[in-house]
Amino acid sequence: MKKLIVKCLAILTLFASLTGCTQPTNSASNYKWDREVDFLIVGYGLAGQAAAVEASDIDPNASILVLEKMPEALEGGNSIASGQTFVVPAKDDVDTFHDYVVAMSQPNPIPEDYSRWLAQEFADQIEWISGTMDAAGFEVGYVGGGPLRWGSLVVEFGNLPGSNFKGTSAHIREKDSGSFMPGGLWHGFNAAVKLRDNVEVAYGVAGTELIQDPETGVVLGVIAKDATGKEIRIKSNKGVLLSCGGYENDLEMQRDFHGVDKVYTSGSPGNTGDGIYMLMKVGAQLWHMKNQTQSGGYWLGVKTPEFDSTFILNMSFKSGSYIQVDATGNRFYNESKTYHRQHMKDLEHGKWLDLKHADALPVWFIFDESLRANESVVSPWLSWPITTENYTWSSDNSKEIEKGWIIKADSIEELAGKIGYDTETLKTTINRYNEMAVTGNDNDYGRDASTMTPINNGPYYAVEITPTLVATTGGAVRNTKSQVLDREGNIIPNLYEAGELGSYVSNLYQNGVFLSEAIASGRAAAQTAFGGKSKTTAVVEILEAGETSNNSIFKDLNDGVYVVDVNGKLKLDIKIAQGKVALIQITEGKDNMYMDGTQFTNFVNSIIEKQSLEVDAVTGATEEGQAILDSIKDQVK
Structure with missing residues (x-):
């Protein structure tokens, strides 16, 4: 019905223009307004926050109103449920980073001046971010803890030109905490917004339609609805910024743009394409609506009846007694590769392409008692139900089995019946996998033998997994001033767009780009609307790779072995010799860890090599790694 309304409206508009008729004038002179402000922002994610702060700093006397569709208890948008990384390229290596941006955009490149602007802005904005956060009681640091260091980041597509750029992965956390903070970017900018008396956030109020003067094309304001369904007409003197997210939900x-039978979001359930419908009605030109998986990738979600958004399947497992099967009951790919390091893309035919789950539905994750009892099947720190609705998935999955989210059976035959699969096909699939696990050679899909264990320890379990989105990129074409363009490429006056809605990302997505873009595009909209630029800056020290800060906790320690307790689940021995850490080993609780042996070895070797706790996070075990770092910092005196 929504699409039909948009199409009919477009036809009526075209008919009116051809016949010389005009629509009723909604100009400021004869329109009845319920409220008037200087700048109106629709959507209170990171892009909306950055725009509000910038606008307030340019003109502290301006009235700035932010409309947020979700209630205050569910605030934060995708920003709060994200991985919390924004990317910072070095100013002396912007050209290399630009080459990487261009390479990721192929075969759908954005204009050269756009990619140049992005690269430069990502490098320059760190001083503004740091100064703004400092005033709000927050700080910028490396996402894995400690200060920023060049070279501390995961480059996702190392085979592309420019992938060797000098950069760092940045994060925002409470001042002097030194450690990862869930939702840190959103919380930091929220604190900054609250310091500005001329910014008001209205929760539970959704923008539904733009009000445009049909004679001049100027956007005058917005029609919004509050939580009771009451319509509110808000005039905005300097323009309207749409930063209300994408259409993941x-x-x-x-289905229309991607042909996907079933897909959900792991982020905000409020992202239902509101901005796109509003933009279409005023004649905006759309782009990036059909990026492969909207660039962020089809993550593997677990959808439950109680939540609108999905959980995310764990990205690695200590137990190898699991497989995934497609609609036919057969395996269909290598389940053990670290696809999350490329935002769920796989290198095929020399190209980074989507995983096949959207075409293989229904897909089930099959496992046995060995995995069930020892590790959660979902990520313990990612996704909206966990970050925002505060659900804690049980470490042994028992609570979720009781809820019926995970199917349990005493035999493979019973399991097949419960999930609607042909019994003989599923048995054959599992038997073949078990044989290859024993021989240590996956002849079908090349799965690493170290990740393969026979599925033969009943009971047996299945949980359905669906494609899930972290973001979309589609929306209106916008320029580097965040101004929206119409279908002829002309600026629609007083209309702006920022964040994932109409993102500049046109194909592959590098970790940290979305949040960097949200800040840059939000600020650009405010600067354009107010005709200026704020001056909040701070000097940011970024260490070279391997360089340690002067406050190393090891240099003043006495020689000896220190025992560290990590949340009562893990104990470590840390040997100090001549003011340096010489050895870190597990003495208790190894079976309680999310990290596997290789990950832990690499993790502690980084600490020893750098003689610092400022080391890279462990993908898939970020919280556990941070808990270890925090415990060492607190207990090794």
């Missing part, structure tokens, strides 16, 4: 749009 609109299945109808997903």
